[in-house]
Structure formats: C-alpha cells, structure tokens
Amino acid sequence: MNDVFIKTDTQRAMLTKLNQLTRKFQEREPELDQLGSFPYENIQNLKDIGYTSLSIAKEYGGEEISLYDFLLFQEKIAEGDGSTALSVGWHVGIMLELTENPRWESKLFAQICSEVKKGALLNRCATERNTGSPTRGGKPETTAYEGESTWVLNGQKTFTTMSYILDYFLVSATIQGSEEVGEFLVPCSAKGTRIEETWDSVALRGTASHDLVMQNVEIPKEYLVEIRNNGKKNNHGWLLHIPACYLGISQAARNYALHFAKAYKPNSVNEPIYTLPNVQRLIGEMELELLQARHFMYSVAEKYDACDEPHELQAELSAVKYTATNAAISIIDKAMRIVGARSLSEKNPLHRYYLHVRAGLHNPPMDDITLTQLAYKAIENVK
Structure with a gap:
C-alpha cells in the first residue's frame, strides 16, 4: 500500500494487522476455486481482530470508521483474496450505511449492533431472477403480508453472499395490498428459511452467493425496518x-x-x-x-x-x-x-x-x- 494514501495512525495500525492476514489469505485463495467453497478461516480471522464491527457507531461500541478508512481496508483484504473482501465488504458496508442513515427503531438497531460486536453477520437480499439488479427498478416478487402479530414472507432471492454463515438477512419484499416495498430483518434461524446451493459462477466462487428461499417465514412486526421509496435521500x-x-x-x-x-x-x-x-x-x-x-x-x-x-x-x-x-x-x-x-x-x-x-x-x-x-x-x- 502506497504511503500516500495512509493518513492516520489508526489506519496504519489496522493495515498492519490486515497485511499479516493478507499473506494467509493468498495462501488459501486457490482453495476457493472449488464449487461450494467459502473462506471460513478468513472471515473468522477478521472477526478476531474486530474488523466486522468497525463501522458501527461509537455509541454502540464500534469505531465508526469513515468511508475512506473502509476503502483502504477493503482494498488490502482483496489483495489477499477477492471473495473474502467482497463478502465481508457487504456486511461492514451495510453497517456503515445504517450508521450514516439512521432509520431503524433505535432499540432494535442497538440490539443488532450488540450482536455484531459479538460476531454476528448480515447481508442484504434484494436480487431476484425475474427482476434482475434492484438498481434497475424492478419490483420484488418476494411478498410480505401482515398477520395478527407477525409479518409473513414468501419468495426467493439470488446472490445471497456469505449465505453459509449469515446470522441475518435484510430482505426486500412487496407488501401485499399496497404498492410499497419494505425491507425486513429476517433471522437465519427463522422457520421456513433455507439456502439453495445455486452458486456455480466461475468468478468469486468463494462468496457462496447462493439463493435464499423463504416459505411462510414469520418474523416479528418490528422487523419491518424500512419502507422503500419514501422520499428520503440516503447516502450510498x-x-x-x-x-x-x-x-x-x-x-x-x-x-x-x-x-x-x-x-x-x-x-x-x-x-x-x-x-x-x-x-x-x-x-x-x-x-x-x-x-x-x-x-x-x-x-x-x-x-x-x-x-x-x-x-x-x-x-x-x-x-x-x-x-x-x-x-x-x-x-x-x-x-x-x-x-x-x-x-x-x-x-x-x-x-x-x-x-x-x-x-x-x-x-x-x-x-x-x-x-x-x-x-x-x-x-x-x-x-
């Protein structure tokens, strides 16, 4: 890493730790060319140095790193292994986004931050086969309807990166009876969720970006964490x-x-x-x-x-x-x-x-x- 991009002692200290891990990641990288592979050891190494909670706000026990910090660290991880970097990048990045754009109920967010501090991982599940990339505006075919005390979700999501070890999925779904699209927090332990091993890409095989299938998955009412297209301008x-x-x-x-x-x-x-x-x-x-x-x-x-x-x-x-x-x-x-x-x-x-x-x-x-x-x-x- 060229010193011209390192500006603080904090950045240098974390990069020193990551540089030591990068050498291990490069040694393990060839193993991730196999179908069904995943960099379990690499992700655990990153958890061990506290990397997966760096972007949490300081009030919740994180370091509240800047975007600049985040990119420096991600680039170094990717030098060791791209699948590891892209996988952990979604989790750390989403926590950075949620810190910048506070929109969850504070008690729930504090709970999730506490779990992330202990090693929990989450990722967003937005892509579907018939809608393609969510950035092109397709409406989710995954649906959610409101029961007496829960939300019930049905659908299938593609490109669920880190599918093997996620603790939470952030699922976009069309709310039945309305034109609204909600984002729901779905625990991986929720009954009715399963991972279908569809990831056969020749690139970044180690991301384990399989499909998430949901069949009558019930989650608490408060796990509807956001209504999309509500006019708010979020930072990305x-x-x-x-x-x-x-x-x-x-x-x-x-x-x-x-x-x-x-x-x-x-x-x-x-x-x-x-x-x-x-x-x-x-x-x-x-x-x-x-x-x-x-x-x-x-x-x-x-x-x-x-x-x-x-x-x-x-x-x-x-x-x-x-x-x-x-x-x-x-x-x-x-x-x-x-x-x-x-x-x-x-x-x-x-x-x-x-x-x-x-x-x-x-x-x-x-x-x-x-x-x-x-x-x-x-x-x-x-x-």
Whole structure:
C-alpha cells in the first residue's frame, strides 16, 4: 500500500494487522476455486481482530470508521483474496450505511449492533431472477403480508453472499395490498428459511452467493425496518467497497507480474524480461491505470466524508466504480500479457484474478447506468 494514501495512525495500525492476514489469505485463495467453497478461516480471522464491527457507531461500541478508512481496508483484504473482501465488504458496508442513515427503531438497531460486536453477520437480499439488479427498478416478487402479530414472507432471492454463515438477512419484499416495498430483518434461524446451493459462477466462487428461499417465514412486526421509496435521500458511499475490492485484486495481479518480470530470464535474452521495452511499457501502463483509479477513488471518498450532503455525489460515486472496475480488468490483462501463456495455468492465480474482476461489471451500478447518469448531469449543467 502506497504511503500516500495512509493518513492516520489508526489506519496504519489496522493495515498492519490486515497485511499479516493478507499473506494467509493468498495462501488459501486457490482453495476457493472449488464449487461450494467459502473462506471460513478468513472471515473468522477478521472477526478476531474486530474488523466486522468497525463501522458501527461509537455509541454502540464500534469505531465508526469513515468511508475512506473502509476503502483502504477493503482494498488490502482483496489483495489477499477477492471473495473474502467482497463478502465481508457487504456486511461492514451495510453497517456503515445504517450508521450514516439512521432509520431503524433505535432499540432494535442497538440490539443488532450488540450482536455484531459479538460476531454476528448480515447481508442484504434484494436480487431476484425475474427482476434482475434492484438498481434497475424492478419490483420484488418476494411478498410480505401482515398477520395478527407477525409479518409473513414468501419468495426467493439470488446472490445471497456469505449465505453459509449469515446470522441475518435484510430482505426486500412487496407488501401485499399496497404498492410499497419494505425491507425486513429476517433471522437465519427463522422457520421456513433455507439456502439453495445455486452458486456455480466461475468468478468469486468463494462468496457462496447462493439463493435464499423463504416459505411462510414469520418474523416479528418490528422487523419491518424500512419502507422503500419514501422520499428520503440516503447516502450510498459504502458501495465503493465494490471498486476497492477489484482494485485490490488488480494490485495482487500487478505484484505477481512484477515479481515474475524481475525473476524470469529466458535463454533468448541476457537479462530478466523487465528490461525489455515492451514489458516496461506494459508495467508503466499498469502503474498509470492503478494510480489514476486509486487517486480518483480516494479523492471522492475524502470529499464524501467531508460533505454535508453526500447523496449529491452519486454521479461521482458511480464514476469511481466504472473507472476502477474497468481499470482492474485492463491491469490484469496486461499482467497476463507479461507472464504469457503460463498465466492460464490452473496453478497460476492470474486466470482467477481475471475472472474475479470481470464480475465487477455486474455489480451495481452497471456501466450503462453510470454513463447515462453522467450524461444527464452534464446536460443539466449546460447554461
């Protein structure tokens, strides 16, 4: 991690801990290429250093880290293993979002924060097969109806990251008899919930993003924690954990390629291949893209943390995700060109890194939405 991005002793202390774990994560990373895999040890390691509760407000016993802090830490975790970073990023990010946008009943939120301090994990379950990404406005087919003393949920959610070890699901559902969409807190222990193992992606297999199936799941009335589309403007800076993850993976690929270029000397040349002009050009291009993407991401994060109305930065937040994800794809492509055909070996991490970062194209917001958003903003600003 370039020191230019580390600004506080607190950041440096946590990064020192994460750097020690990153080496272990890299050693375990090949194991996560198997169907049904999950980085149990990695997540436990992060719990052990208190990482999973860092974004909780100080009044509830957390550290209330900033968005900038969060991205620094997520990028470092992803350098060790992308599946671990993306998985834990959803949990820590959602807790950061809920801290920034207090909308739950305070007693319930305090209870959940207390459980998170003890190691509980949660994730949002919003995507469905027929609606696609929730960012495109599809209405959930998952339904909730109000009983005498409970809410009853039925439906199926896809991409339930960390499905094997979650303690709570945050489920979006259409409320029967109305046009409203609610978000419900569903304990994993609730009768009628089950995980259907559908995750067969070639990228980020270790996230265990299986389907959540709910059949007549009853939860307390107070577990309706939010009504969507209620006119409130929420802050969504926490979603930058997605580009931070992919930049971390590209950093790992860049490191691998540099070590290779410095060590590999075929018998057709007298020096290691890093001395060759074409390899130097590829290294220089990797460095430039990584610097551009990281400076952009951290400058927007700084602006977000200092802003009184951070929701007004949505176009810039989207642009960071677009820039970082596409830069990560390009950087790893160049790393593979440096290493050559052996980068496609099953034993070589580069082919996995390349597959992992391509998954970023399908994380929100999608590229077309970002470009349309920027275009509209540009037109609106024309005087």
